[in-house]
Amino acid sequence: MREVTYGEAVREALAEEMRRDKMVALIGEDVGPYGGNFGILKGLWEEFGEERVRDTPISEVAIVGAGLGAALTGMRPVVEIMFCDFMGVAGDQLLNQVAKIRYMFGGQVEVPLTIRTTLGGGRSSAAQHSQSLHAIICHVPGIKVVVPGTHEDAKGLLKAAIRDNNPVMVFEHKMMYNKKGFIPEGEYVTPLGQAAVRREGKDLTIVAISSMVYESMALAEELSAKEGIEIEVVDPRTLVPLDEETIINSVRKTGRLVVADEGHETCGFAAEIIRRVVKVGGAFDYLDAPIEVVGTRDVPLPFSPPLENYVIPSKARIEEAVRKVLGY
Amino acid sequence: MELSKEKKLWMLERMLQIRRFEEQVYDCFLKNKIPGFAHLYIGEEAVAVGACANLREDDFITSTHRGHGHLLAKGADPDRAMAEIFGRRTGYCLGRGGTMHIADFSLGILGANGIVGGGLPISVGAGWSAKYRGTDQVTVCFFGDGASNQGAFHESVNLASVWNLPVIFVCENNQFGISVHQSRHQKIKDVAVRAKAYDIPGVIVDGMDVLAVYEACREAVERARQGGGPTIVECKTYRFMGHHVGDPGTVYRDKEEVEAWKEKCPIKCFADKLIAEGVMTAAEFEALDKRVTEQMLAAVKFAEESPWPEPEEAMEGLYV
Numbered sequence A: 001m002r003e004v005t006y007g008e009a010v011r012e013a014l015a016e017e018m019r020r021d022k023m024v025a026l027i028g029e030d031v032g033p034y035g036g037n038f039g040i041l042k043g044l045w046e047e048f049g050e051e052r053v054r055d056t057p058i059s060e061v062a063i064v065g066a067g068l069g070a071a072l073t074g075m076r077p078v079v080e081i082m083f084c085d086f087m088g089v090a091g092d093q094l095l096n097q098v099a100k101i102r103y104m105f106g107g108q109v110e111v112p113l114t115i116r117t118t119l120g121g122g123r124s125s126a127a128q129h130s131q132s133l134h135a136i137i138c139h140v141p142g143i144k145v146v147v148p149g150t151h152e153d154a155k156g157l158l159k160a161a162i163r164d165n166n167p168v169m170v171f172e173h174k175m176m177y178n179k180k181g182f183i184p185e186g187e188y189v190t191p192l193g194q195a196a197v198r199r200e201g202k203d204l205t206i207v208a209i210s211s212m213v214y215e216s217m218a219l220a221e222e223l224s225a226k227e228g229i230e231i232e233v234v235d236p237r238t239l240v241p242l243d244e245e246t247i248i249n250s251v252r253k254t255g256r257l258v259v260a261d262e263g264h265e266t267c268g269f270a271a272e273i274i275r276r277v278v279k280v281g282g283a284f285d286y287l288d289a290p291i292e293v294v295g296t297r298d299v300p301l302p303f304s305p306p307l308e309n310y311v312i313p314s315k316a317r318i319e320e321a322v323r324k325v326l327g328y
Numbered sequence B: 001m002e003l004s005k006e007k008k009l010w011m012l013e014r015m016l017q018i019r020r021f022e023e024q025v026y027d028c029f030l031k032n033k034i035p036g037f038a039h040l041y042i043g044e045e046a047v048a049v050g051a052c053a054n055l056r057e058d059d060f061i062t063s064t065h066r067g068h069g070h071l072l073a074k075g076a077d078p079d080r081a082m083a084e085i086f087g088r089r090t091g092y093c094l095g096r097g098g099t100m101h102i103a104d105f106s107l108g109i110l111g112a113n114g115i116v117g118g119g120l121p122i123s124v125g126a127g128w129s130a131k132y133r134g135t136d137q138v139t140v141c142f143f144g145d146g147a148s149n150q151g152a153f154h155e156s157v158n159l160a161s162v163w164n165l166p167v168i169f170v171c172e173n174n175q176f177g178i179s180v181h182q183s184r185h186q187k188i189k190d191v192a193v194r195a196k197a198y199d200i201p202g203v204i205v206d207g208m209d210v211l212a213v214y215e216a217c218r219e220a221v222e223r224a225r226q227g228g229g230p231t232i233v234e235c236k237t238y239r240f241m242g243h244h245v246g247d248p249g250t251v252y253r254d255k256e257e258v259e260a261w262k263e264k265c266p267i268k269c270f271a272d273k274l275i276a277e278g279v280m281t282a283a284e285f286e287a288l289d290k291r292v293t294e295q296m297l298a299a300v301k302f303a304e305e306s307p308w309p310e311p312e313e314a315m316e317g318l319y320v
């Protein structure tokens, strides 16, 4: 294994795929010489040149639309929406065009388009730069949704997304970009649609999405060391398609479930996980306690740190939920 | 039209307020006193002040992510603005908004905006409303050269044009959208030429010259008030600092260019002019600067001494 930042893992995936396939090109705001808004793309423009790493005007509709048009006509583009909050600007292209084209036109075309964006709060970026809007895309059939919660996945899943012949939207967590972690040596691709059991345990399952994996793992290790509580942490890795089997098997084993996701709690992806566990997994028969959800509370993301910290999910709030479910 | 001495001094003071306010924000940011990030308006003061000098208290503005200057120009209270930037409960938005989301509806400040181009359609709504309600209020919409590539820009100007609304679209052309120079984001050099596509007047002014901005906006505001419809006023300007505090702004522009623009500092040039004309003395300018600097230090003190919001307050006020 090698130590890199999450941002470096993303850059490696892009660089490797661009070397492999000339049809892979990157467009977005400030992705060129500036190296991306978060500085993680530095070096790509130098290596691949202006034609393949291209700054766009501030025009989200055109960015997504151009990616779609290129994907329909022989390219394998990767486009960037700087913050997922700006998805709203490109709303029609995402919801009515990208998501619909293949199915609506009778399966005539493949749409090998990757859309990278960022989610997550935690740096006082307030209401329009902190949201976690992945569930909105999940709600509309037609776009695969990837939420890498580890460094290994930030690289492996992005490579899979680029190679996929369907539209894939990758939500990277902006607070993880500078965090260090480990990825395998050499080339690897992580298939879409396979959840990972990050840690085995018998007492309770946490299904954790994106950076919640990190928080949940830390909590699980702590509770194991201090109190002998063994938590199983399941990371879905991709929300569409969702590997419900791994999730259901885990809950079946532990009988207790907490879902941690930074999306808003109302109509969030956590609610969808619960629906699957209950409806598909028949959880009525084996759950030993009510399910708890830890997500972003249902207000716009506030700016001031005390307010923001109260609203976004944290290790402490996951712990609270875990204790509640264990104590039932 | 010859401007009164009071008006000229008012403009100078407002520009100076913005400059000293922003310097405090910069300083406090580097000292980790301010959460999040901050886009500073330093260098562009003449635009906000020249435009707002034409407005009444009941006129409207929409602002941008780089909004501190617009707010102060329209008369916002530096204490409450600073407190908001500090995330305190005494801020304009109770600490919920922060630097990119400050508003004062009592002064017609319909809000800064974190979405590039987000304010353009709102300004059209304010214009429609004034016309509908039969008032002669006007709306000034501030936006950047970068924002002029959003679909929202075109839709908004078109609607304002075809409905003949009292909106003045003030483009702050500082030549960059973050790192991307204008020549790499649009082929035109003058955003104002887009006015032609919507059959409205488009004018270009030196955005470092507060009187030039004032004059151009005065005509546009008068026309709008009298039912003559919208105008695009493009102000050629420059931001002296990086895109936000933390961006040195050196990767995509060279030092000479920045220095050359700093020579055109709107405040220094205007102060020199007023002194040369005998409107004020150098000593008076110094005294003014001292007073304004103290005012901004007091704003920082107010912000620092203000309480943080209680965490649970986050859940208040989503609905009426």
Ligand SMILES: Cc1ncc(C[n+]2csc(CCOP(=O)(O)OP(=O)(O)O)c2C)c(N)n1
Binding pocket: A029, A058, A060, A082, A086, A089, B065, B066, B114, B115, B116, B117, B143, B144, B145, B146, B147, B148, B172, B174, B176, B177, B178, B243
């Ligand atoms: C819809 C949207 N896209 C992208 C961004 C990121 N962003 C923030 S400011 C900025 C540049 C804006 O340029 P311009 O409109 O010229 O204003 P300036 O910053 O030069 O004042 C960008 C791309 C954003 N906030 N909103």
